Amino acid sequence: EVQLVESGGGLVQPGRSLKLSCLASGFTFSNYGMNWIRQAPGKGLEWVASISSSSSYIYYADTVKGRFTISRDNAKNTLYLQMTSLRSEDTALYYCARRIIRGPFDYWGQGVMVTVSS
Amino acid sequence: DIQMTQSPPSLSASLGDKVTITCQASQNINKYIAWYQQKPGKAPRLLIRYTSTLESGTPSRFSGSGSGRDYSFSISNVESEDIASYYCLQYDNLPYTFGAGTKLELK
Numbered sequence: 066e067v068q069l070v071e072s073g074g075g076l077v078q079p080g081r082s083l084k085l086s087c088l089a090s091g092f093t094f095s096n097y098g099m100n101w102i103r104q105a106p107g108k109g110l111e112w113v114a115s116i117s118s119s120s121s122y123i124y125y126a127d128t129v130k131g132r133f134t135i136s137r138d139n140a141k142n143t144l145y146l147q148m149t150s151l152r153s154e155d156t157a158l159y160y161c162a163r164r165i166i167r168g169p170f171d172y173w174g175q176g177v178m179v180t181v182s183s
Numbered sequence: 184d185i186q187m188t189q190s191p192p193s194l195s196a197s198l199g200d201k202v203t204i205t206c207q208a209s210q211n212i213n214k215y216i217a218w219y220q221q222k223p224g225k226a227p228r229l230l231i232r233y234t235s236t237l238e239s240g241t242p243s244r245f246s247g248s249g250s251g252r253d254y255s256f257s258i259s260n261v262e263s264e265d266i267a268s269y270y271c272l273q274y275d276n277l278p279y280t281f282g283a284g285t286k287l288e289l290k
Contacts, residue, residue, distance in 0.1 A: 112279040169217035169274050173226035
């Protein structure tokens with residue numbers, strides 16, 4: 066069974082940093098591209114960042130470019146999102162999601178909440 | 184960036200009704216559209232990929248169609264378990280973009 070479990074969220078002050086993790090199981094992690102997608106409270110879904118299976122290709126939404134860094138450790142079956150210079154508008158539930166080449170996000174974690182507030 | 188205009192924002196239906204949601208892309212997305220269902224407090228669930236391909240476990244009352252810029256998603260014979268929000272996603276081009284969502288409620 067495919068499982069994605071996010072961790073590392075919490076309450077953080079504006080301008081500070083936070084690192085999210087997503088532990089994958091039930092599939093060969095190194096064969097899949099991975100993504101972070103977020104959802105602000107009561108709002109819709111926003112794709113945040115994408116990393117290819119071997120980390121060769123990395124992409125970011127303009128709203129986080131230069132502040133967030135996506136990475137992965139295939140030996141540990143773990144996806145990361147390093148978030149710096151956090152803003153109130155980054156407050157959201159952050160999901161990690163799997164994606165095959167030319168496919169949609171097929172499996173999602175349960176999400177981890179990040180709240181940016183003083 | 185490709186904009187996905189999803190309508191309606193909300194929908195009220197009776198059990199057994201047929202409902203349809205549309206998504207219009209700002210440019211041709213070559214059928215690379217997916218549809219998700221999200222229930223409160225849960226992660227989105229992929230229902231349909233590549234316009235009309237049902238995922239394993241997606242009931243046959245769900246369907247999708249379209250081409251070019253215009254796509255639709257339908258539920259025939261709405262059941263109580265279908266009460267949720269629905270989102271379209273274009274995955275033809277980066278940045279991947281979602282529609283704003285449609286909240287389906289019971290009349």
